[in-house]
Amino acid sequence: MKTKIFMMMALVALLIGGNACTEEDKGLTPGNETSLGNGGEAVPDPEGTVLVSVRNANNGKTVVGLFETGGFYIDEGDNFVPYYYYAVDIDFCSVGAVNGLGNVREAPSKGWASTVSVQEGHGYFVRYKTNNGYYVYARLYVEKYILSAANTILGAYVKYQSPYEPENIEDLLMDIPDAQFRDISSCGIR
Incomplete structure (x- = not known):
């Protein structure tokens, strides 16, 4: 039982952490990965x-x-x-x-x-x-x-x-x- 709970928590952590870095975080326009120029979300x-x-x-x-x-x-x-x-x-x-x-x-x-x-x-x-x-x-x-x-x-x-x-x-x-x-x-x- 403890193993199943641990595995579910690990899966949730991976899903949340895996989506944390977006194209905007890298200074790129979402979808086509062209530069945002100067500005955008904080990098x-x-x-x-x-x-x-x-x-x-x-x-x-x-x-x-x-x-x-x-x-x-x-x-x-x-x-x-x-x-x-x-x-x-x-x-x-x-x-x-x-x-x-x-x-x-x-x-x-x-x-x-x-x-x-x-x-x-x-x-x-x-x-x-x-x-x-x-x-x-x-x-x-x-x-x-x-x-x-x-x-x-x-x-x-x-x-x-x-x-x-x-x-x-x-x-x-x-x-x-x-x-x-x-x-x-x-x-x-x-």
Whole structure:
């Protein structure tokens, strides 16, 4: 009798657990498995996610050095800006409000700037132009603001993954001449 009850409970647990991960959890459209783009249901943080407390320039100026993409910080106006050594070669682009770092998947082709506003709950791409003209990407997510007792912004808790290859990398490489496109392994994005 105890064996039958145990087997029934095990079967129920398997049925519940087996259906827990959906296409939306993986960032895919149900049915055809195409990418949802940026957004959708919250996706768990990817392996290699780093969480940092970034103080703005008025409150200690934390400089974040991203692997292969250079550095950035939050300025006095609460904007992401490149760290001065890399200012010419780094751009940012907001993808808007998303549910976490795992939802920042497809880099936009437009809207890149050297300064973007830091907004709680928003995702961003960072790109660094290498000496050979290729871009290396990273992705950011602003978890929440760091606030003072007087409710002023001191900085932000930022999650990032660097380097990161956007899901739509082939679309972003369309303007690269054929010879370079065939050898994308040399660009440092894989």
